[in-house]
Amino acid sequence: MGKSSRTKARNAAATPLAEGEVGPRQPCPCGSGRRYKACHGDPSGQVQAYVGRPFEGLDSECDLVALRELVPSATAPLTLTADGAPAVTLCSLLPGAAPALVRDNGEVWLGLQVQHNFGDPSRDLGAVLEKALAASAAQQTGVVGLTENPGSGPRLQDLVTADALDISVHDGFGFWIADAERTPEMEAALEQANGAALPTSRLASVEAAYWTSVGTKEHLRWVMPEPEDALLDALSRLHAARDDSIAEGSRLVGMFRAHGVLTPVWDLPLGTGAEVLEEAAADFRQRLQEALDDDSDLSTAQRSARAGLANRQVTIR
Structure with missing residues (x-):
């Protein structure tokens, strides 16, 4: 490294960070495992900007954070801004950590505890919800995932009302199969999931x-x-x-x-x-x-x- 580069590096290291700011060599807050400068702090702009407070503006912002990071098993119905949409339930965790499920009756379950690393969890949830709603309208059931960066698509705040959530905290994950005929395989998977659910x-x-x-x-x-x-x-x-x-x-x-x-x-x-x-x-x-x-x-x-x-x-x- 030349003298000029070393001087720049020392000056950059000596510049104090503002509270909450992420340094270029620190781990990216998105959870990717990469340094911030090589991920959502990439000056080239090739990676979507990291959003530090993704659920801001929603009445239940703090509950969303809790359900995403701290609460093992909980559900809450979502009220969509669009008319004629199927029933949508927000879930802390879905079977197999699925981003979303379209059930046999057309209802949509949206999973919170999924890390997509695209920089804005609210936009990720918005993209998954839109895909699940489209699948429901086409009478397609099963798991709905997100494999590509949603870009500038709608965020969760754009698709649901800002009303406070009516949250139900569960002892385990029995709600996954509450209305299904239980099989030995289902029972085994449920027992394993319940073992990780703290009261x-x-x-x-x-x-x-x-x-x-x-x-x-x-x-x-x-x-x-x-x-x-x-x-x-x-x-x-x-x-x-x-x-x-x-x-x-x-x-x-x-x-x-x-x-x-x-x-x-x-x-x-x-x-x-x-x-x-x-x-x-x-x-x-x-x-x-x-x-x-x-x-x-x-x-x-x-x-x-x-x-x-x-x-x-x-x-x-």
Whole structure:
């Protein structure tokens, strides 16, 4: 490498990244495994631009993130903007991780937990949904996939209403074959899938908060829509004041970052369950809002708390 190239490389490395920005040599957030500069950060524009917050604008943005990344088994009916469309059900996961299924009665099931790596999960879902609707109209049943970049096609936001989703969380994947004649093969596949489904419940008192049990521990994972900087500041204020507990014995242990929003995670004492969290979560939401409304500078203790919380973030997507 020549001197000029080395100088440019050092200058680029010395330039600090804005919060949330991806460096050219870092892994691409799309999950492809390639460096950002060789994937969705390719300056040639040959790869579709990466969308950091793909579900923004939908009332159930945070629930969509939770169902895509955190919740094993859940369903929700979708209301399409087009008239005369068949019934469409959004599913966290479909058999064989299929992108979509057209059922024998013409209904469409759309799978959330599919990684296409085309840069915008919302556009990927829109493309799969359009293909499934076309197959349903042609009375074609079975799996519908997506093998090509959807380009500038419609996004999920363009095809469905923005209304909040009516989400049902399931104990397992029995809904896959609830109205089908069960065979030994089906039973075996269902048993295997159910073995990976951790017990999960969605809280009713707040939005996009999910209790789960992993056997030896219980967690509350709460997807929040506020901008990352503002949310970190608010959580830091509560953490420094030792006011960030959800229930007795709970502890804020970190957070996930996925699809442009943060998901704080609390460890809960074994045996806590979901029911006891309802009132406690509503109370915490009020305290958090008060902290969000506080625009004063962070104190030394709060800045220290913020640094600790920032170091306990794990980026999923």
